[in-house]
Amino acid sequence: MMRAHTVSQVREAESVLLARLPQDALMHRAAHGLAHAVLDLLGSAYGRRVLLLVGSGDNGGDALHAGAVLARRGVQVSAWLLSERAHERGLAALQRAGGRVVTGPPDPAPDLVVDGIVGIGGRPGLKPAAREAIAAVAGIPIVGVDLPSGVEADTGETTGAPGDHVEAMLTVTFGTLKVAHLVDPAATAAGSVHLVDLGLDLPEPAAEALQPRDVAGLLPRPDLHAQKYTRGVVGIRAGSATYPGAGLLSVAGAACGLVGMVRYVGDESVLDAVRAAHPEVVGEGRVQAWVVGSGSGDGVAETLSAALADDVPTVVDADALQHAPRGRADAILTPHAGELSRMLDVERAAIEAQPLVHARQAAEEYGAVVLLKGRRTLVVHPDGRVRVGTTGTPWLATAGAGDVLGGVVGALAAAGLAPYDAASVGSWLHGAAATLASQEGPIVAGDVARALPRVVGDLLAGAGMEQSSA
Structure with a gap:
């Protein structure tokens, strides 16, 4: 059975686990799972180019830490920061690994884009800077971090406006599926979904899909x-x-x-x-x-x-x-x-x-x-x-x-x-x-x-x- 949970269910389970783990341990688990999924999609590491679209929250931190893993494997990683704030430890890890910060789409174009703009707490729709960034990388495959940005996690809703949410080829999610991975229109935007197990102790699901x-x-x-x-x-x-x-x-x-x-x-x-x-x-x-x-x-x-x-x-x-x-x-x-x-x-x-x-x-x-x-x-x-x-x-x-x-x-x-x-x-x-x-x-x-x-x-x-x- 494929099981999907709500944001509140996930956050409660994460808080229980985080109380027993060192700082950022859960984020590192998620980031390594994300990085390996990106490598599988790329097919190789050395010389490949990946652009991270980074928001201000933990979703951006997942993307930055995953970028550090990719950079250490030989991937050329750039981070386009879409907010004045970014996850400090994630950004430092990326830069130590050789990743760089950019202010727009790099030249030459990346082979793949990682969407770390907004996580499961986001509302339907994107802010103007995020819409502009998504438009700037049009035609390049996108990997969503947890969810494609711009969708609602608990209902699968979008605004319906063109360009107001990410259309991912692959979404890498953590701990459990979210309702939006199963329910349209967000499920269509998520593309294929890959689940990274975090060891969460979860309650009865909010939605399920028979296998x-x-x-x-x-x-x-x-x-x-x-x-x-x-x-x-x-x-x-x-x-x-x-x-x-x-x-x-x-x-x-x-x-x-x-x-x-x-x-x-x-x-x-x-x-x-x-x-x-x-x-x-x-x-x-x-x-x-x-x-x-x-x-x-x-x-x-x-x-x-x-x-x-x-x-x-x-x-x-x-x-x-x-x-x-x-x-x-x-x-x-x-x-x-x-x-x-x-x-x-x-x-x-x-x-x-x-x-x-x-x-x-x-x-x-x-x-x-x-x-x-x-x-x-x-x-x-x-x-x-x-x-x-x-x-x-x-x-x-x-x-x-x-x-x-x-x-x-x-x-x-x-x-x-x-x-x-x-x-x-x-x-x-x-x-x-x-x-x-x-x-x-x-x-x-x-x-x-x-x-x-x-x-x-x-x-x-x-x-x-x-x-x-x-």
């Missing part, structure tokens, strides 16, 4: 005496004569093998198409979970009401979201930013700028699990727990992909996973299946559904290998 082993551990498995009903039955109420594809794709996601049976209830013309594509799908009857809303059209309120009357977990998607129930802990709401903006009566731009804030608001207001779709999908429990989906590919931005996702999540809920687990595991599988199907090329939603059994099989095979070798 393959976590997903494998949560996947439902049939036991030796399983039969189709005990494995779970998921019902699909999606699609219409106007939008038959939504029903077909919702069924395709649900029929990935994770449950014993899929039922389709809806327009007869869609049912005929579903049976032609998925002859194993049956009609109305008892279910352990429902998927409702995608392409349902005008009758969606009645369709959702009928599903909710069964008192089973219900995935509420697309058209049904405008009638989403409140206070149903077994509901899973799956909006994209536009749908969530209507649910909360706020502008879509506000959702996109503050996805975590608004996903949490929706989970609290509706009393349900909220799955906010996006590059980094957010799954938020009403009690405040957050999981971030880190799988997927830009090719997944294709019509019908959300229909497949709803089917997968519904199948997992029918198989017995709690709504929070069903939503987060379903999101992970959906993104991983898209990546497998894509192979870095274009896909359509049906490709994602067809790749799901392979992804599940690979996960279970990997988990079996781990168990057999333990």
Whole structure:
């Protein structure tokens, strides 16, 4: 599990550790980890050129001490001080190692820039001197120190203004991931993230991201005496004569093998198409979970009401979201930013700028699990727990992909996973299946559904290998 913590959690853990360590010991640990990550990125040391952009705080101190390590390895290190104050011991260490102070971008240009402007305590946005410095090194790869400067650590927010935050190729962070490493838009600005362990004793995380082993551990498995009903039955109420594809794709996601049976209830013309594509799908009857809303059209309120009357977990998607129930802990709401903006009566731009804030608001207001779709999908429990989906590919931005996702999540809920687990595991599988199907090329939603059994099989095979070798 990838775990991310807030600034206050990190600072409290650091203060406990610092009380037992000599002055600057923690900073030296961080600086050595940063320096080695920079060397790995450079590929060599001697004769390479690195520019440090240095702010006034400890973040700048990390960069200066790392610069001293690099200089001792043969790197030509320059420090551009963006404040009248700099970390004195860090600056002295850099200069003793042969580094130099500059007042602008050096000539010749550096091979790499280290962003030590602002640390985890910074607010969204950059001061004018920092914006000018970032503009002056445009086109040169940047390594962020702890976070790319100009983002908010606890929410992943930026100002949204061009040039008002750093766009890093790599971010080297210390002790633990911060929420901004997982949550967009800051996660995009962070690039790849490398964690340097500092030995912190940390509390429960503020956000987490499932990894393959976590997903494998949560996947439902049939036991030796399983039969189709005990494995779970998921019902699909999606699609219409106007939008038959939504029903077909919702069924395709649900029929990935994770449950014993899929039922389709809806327009007869869609049912005929579903049976032609998925002859194993049956009609109305008892279910352990429902998927409702995608392409349902005008009758969606009645369709959702009928599903909710069964008192089973219900995935509420697309058209049904405008009638989403409140206070149903077994509901899973799956909006994209536009749908969530209507649910909360706020502008879509506000959702996109503050996805975590608004996903949490929706989970609290509706009393349900909220799955906010996006590059980094957010799954938020009403009690405040957050999981971030880190799988997927830009090719997944294709019509019908959300229909497949709803089917997968519904199948997992029918198989017995709690709504929070069903939503987060379903999101992970959906993104991983898209990546497998894509192979870095274009896909359509049906490709994602067809790749799901392979992804599940690979996960279970990997988990079996781990168990057999333990």
